[in-house]
Amino acid sequence: MSVRGNVFLPHIHKYMQTLRQFRExxxxxxxxYCAPRTPSGLYDPVGYILQLGGKRIRPMxxxxxxxxxxxxxxxxxxxxxxxxxxxxxxxxxxxxxxDQAPLxxxxxxxxxxxxxxxxxxxxxxxxxxxxxxxxxxxxxxxxPIVLDRFHRTAIGVCEGQQLDMDFExxxxxxxxxxxxxxxxxxxxxxxxxxxxxxxxxxxxxEKAAVLARVGEDLGMSFxxxxxxxxxxxxxxxxxxxxxGDILRGKKTALVHQAMAICGEADRRQLREWYxxxxxxxAEADAETIVDIFETSGARESVQTEAKAYHRxxxxxxxxxxxxxxxxxxxxxxLMRELQGRES
Amino acid sequence: MSVRGNVFLPHIHKYMQTLRQFRExxxxxxxxYCAPRTPSGLYDPVGYILQLGGKRIRPMxxxxxxxxxxxxxxxxxxxxxxxxxxxxxxxxxxxxxxDQAPLxxxxxxxxxxxxxxxxxxxxxxxxxxxxxxxxxxxxxxxxPIVLDRFHRTAIGVCEGQQLDMDFExxxxxxxxxxxxxxxxxxxxxxxxxxxxxxxxxxxxxEKAAVLARVGEDLGMSFxxxxxxxxxxxxxxxxxxxxxGDILRGKKTALVHQAMAICGEADRRQLREWYxxxxxxxAEADAETIVDIFETSGARESVQTEAKAYHRxxxxxxxxxxxxxxxxxxxxxxLMRELQGRES
Numbered sequence: 119m120s121v122r123g124n125v126f127l128p129h130i131h132k133y134m135q136t137l138r139q140f141r142e143x144x145x146x147x148x149x150x151y152c153a154p155r156t157p158s159g160l161y162d163p164v165g166y167i168l169q170l171g172g173k174r175i176r177p178m179x180x181x182x183x184x185x186x187x188x189x190x191x192x193x194x195x196x197x198x199x200x201x202x203x204x205x206x207x208x209x210x211x212x213x214x215x216x217d218q219a220p221l222x223x224x225x226x227x228x229x230x231x232x233x234x235x236x237x238x239x240x241x242x243x244x245x246x247x248x249x250x251x252x253x254x255x256x257x258x259x260x261x262p263i264v265l266d267r268f269h270r271t272a273i274g275v276c277e278g279q280q281l282d283m284d285f286e287x288x289x290x291x292x293x294x295x296x297x298x299x300x301x302x303x304x305x306x307x308x309x310x311x312x313x314x315x316x317x318x319x320x321x322x323x324e325k326a327a328v329l330a331r332v333g334e335d336l337g338m339s340f341x342x343x344x345x346x347x348x349x350x351x352x353x354x355x356x357x358x359x360x361x362g363d364i365l366r367g368k369k370t371a372l373v374h375q376a377m378a379i380c381g382e383a384d385r386r387q388l389r390e391w392y393x394x395x396x397x398x399x400a401e402a403d404a405e406t407i408v409d410i411f412e413t414s415g416a417r418e419s420v421q422t423e424a425k426a427y428h429r430x431x432x433x434x435x436x437x438x439x440x441x442x443x444x445x446x447x448x449x450x451x452l453m454r455e456l457q458g459r460e461s
Numbered sequence: 462m463s464v465r466g467n468v469f470l471p472h473i474h475k476y477m478q479t480l481r482q483f484r485e486x487x488x489x490x491x492x493x494y495c496a497p498r499t500p501s502g503l504y505d506p507v508g509y510i511l512q513l514g515g516k517r518i519r520p521m522x523x524x525x526x527x528x529x530x531x532x533x534x535x536x537x538x539x540x541x542x543x544x545x546x547x548x549x550x551x552x553x554x555x556x557x558x559x560d561q562a563p564l565x566x567x568x569x570x571x572x573x574x575x576x577x578x579x580x581x582x583x584x585x586x587x588x589x590x591x592x593x594x595x596x597x598x599x600x601x602x603x604x605p606i607v608l609d610r611f612h613r614t615a616i617g618v619c620e621g622q623q624l625d626m627d628f629e630x631x632x633x634x635x636x637x638x639x640x641x642x643x644x645x646x647x648x649x650x651x652x653x654x655x656x657x658x659x660x661x662x663x664x665x666x667e668k669a670a671v672l673a674r675v676g677e678d679l680g681m682s683f684x685x686x687x688x689x690x691x692x693x694x695x696x697x698x699x700x701x702x703x704x705g706d707i708l709r710g711k712k713t714a715l716v717h718q719a720m721a722i723c724g725e726a727d728r729r730q731l732r733e734w735y736x737x738x739x740x741x742x743a744e745a746d747a748e749t750i751v752d753i754f755e756t757s758g759a760r761e762s763v764q765t766e767a768k769a770y771h772r773x774x775x776x777x778x779x780x781x782x783x784x785x786x787x788x789x790x791x792x793x794x795l796m797r798e799l800q801g802r803e804s
Binding site: 157159160212215216234235236238239241242243245246247249250253258259261262265266269272273276277279280281283284 | 500502503555558559577578579581582584585586588589590592593596601602604605608609612615616619620622623624626627
């Protein structure tokens with residue numbers, strides 16, 4: 119059974135119940151985690167960023183993975199799910215400094231609300247606490263492999279961020295390199311969340327590794343759509359400035375695709391807009407860039423590529439010889455949700 | 462037997478041999494760790510900061526702790542010693558951004574040589590790698606307790622740095638709060654290095670905890686002397702700008718002591734100099750501040766306090782019912798070295 123068509127309503131129903139309940143309980147876990155601590159200058163920003171909301175995709179992937187091996191959620195899963203969300207938020211806090219981003223989920227970023235030193239240090243304390251949460255989530259036997267998988271994930275995220283910064287300074291980046299960058303920056307963590315959940319749930323290592331690949335492909339699809347939604351999504355739903363990536367001169371999937379397929383005149387215009395030392399980009403002129411994304415076919419092409427990754431995730435999941443269970447139902451429902459998302 | 466007097470030459474001899482050899486081998490371990498990796502923008506700064514030198518105190522404390530339980534050094538100890546040095550350097554890279562420090566060990570800091578985003582991200586990757594090294598250093602049975610002790614250490618370091626930043630914005634900080642801050646910022650890591658080494662070497666938990674306190678007291682003494690050497694040390698040996706803390710308006714132990722014991726006129730002058738929003742401090746006027754440190758008795762008082770912590774470390778070590786061994790010889794030699802240090 120796959121997530122295509124409408125043939126699996128009972129699955130969806132079960133998943134929706136499980137996920138809705140999980141989301142509510144997870145918010146309570148986050149809330150408890152964010153109780154005031156001293157020194158407040160260090161911990162207030164942690165509570166702030168974690169309670170800005172967000173889709174909690176990584177905790178839900180962790181839950182799905184876990185339910186591939188277990189029938190019900192235990193304390194250990196909550197800690198791991200929290201660890202993954204804290205890690206994700208740590209990376210947001212530090213990335214936002216590096217990208218000089220003013221807004222996150224429609225609110226001021228941590229370094230804007232406080233300052234850069236605070237954002238650095240609060241991010242550090244979050245990263246350190248991720249390992250405490252993971253250590254508490256895993257049994258003594260599970261801990262070495264969980265840490266090993268988490269390490270690969272975390273290093274991948276840093277390397278992806280570095281490539282992202284490197285690419286911003288380059289005039290041209292080929293499509294394959296761009297995909298490698300978003301694999302690190304986004305996809306690896308989604309794969310890691312699913313895999314670590316599965317390992318904690320007792321899923322055998324080889325099968326957990328397949329789930330990691332499923333999560334990565336979902337992540338690729340997710341990131342491509344993220345770039346797409348920045349320009350073509352509804353800002354009321356994304357909570358971001360519409361076309362913010364264009365105004366900041368950020369070279370997203372749309373730019374790289376357009377560069378690869380557009381005509382010479384458009385390419386010249388794109389190059390000029392995205393010159394890395396260009397200091398000002400007028401809002402009025404951004405429309406020209408949006409037009410190039412449309413007319414060159416990049417808009418459609420990026421969406422098509424995102425769908426292809428999504429299909430690949432489904433294909434791998436279908437090939438996974440594992441009993442049907444609530445894990446699979448959750449994951450398929452989550453995939454459906456991600457595919458149809460508008461934010 | 463204690464480190465007072467000259468009665469333990471055989472000990473010193475053994476320690477010097479062990480330590481000299483360890484230092485050489487440790488540099489080779491660091492060198493191998495710093496082999497070029499891609500993306501170079503991420504890993505070059507890691508190699509840069511780790512190879513700026515430094516006294517390698519934390520690895521040596523880790524070694525000493527280990528030798529309280531074992532007769533010889535194994536691969537596991539090297540990894541832990543490296544983990545502690547990488548962690549220390551991670552904290553230097555991030556602290557230098559926060560403190561806007563231009564120099565570290567007489568060379569440009571990472572954010573000066575590269576830029577702030579690079580310094581943030583390279584620091585992050587170092588912190589992540591610390592956990593890989595620790596995971597590889599510990600056996601499956603040792604790992605949970607090693608991670609627990611390391612967690613307390615790492616959180617303590619972040620909290621200490623936060624207090625340090627908080628205190629910079631306050632007009633007065635009492636001496637006890639100042640001591641609490643340096644305990645976090647510096648002493649806890651020295652204690653943690655000794656304790657983690659001991660745990661990996663098989664020293665029972667209670668005795669490892671005593672060693673942690675010994676290391677902390679050494680760390681207190683070390684940090685007080687660090688503040689002292691910034692003003693009264695030889696810049697050729699410290700590799701730092703003489704009186705750099707004074708010019709940057711950094712409220713060190715000398716400032717807090719002077720504030721506590723000097724007369725009203727001097728206190729007014731200190732307050733004015735250390736106003737946190739004061740933008741310029743002239744080098745010529747710094748001499749007045751040095752004079753206040755001298756005449757108020759702060760110079761002597763800080764040195765006396767440093768010595769008291771050192772004595773307390775010795776007292777606790779003397780009370781530790783553990784067989785004499787090379788661990789004790791190393792530690793005593795190291796303590797002697799720290800006590801007599803000029804940089």
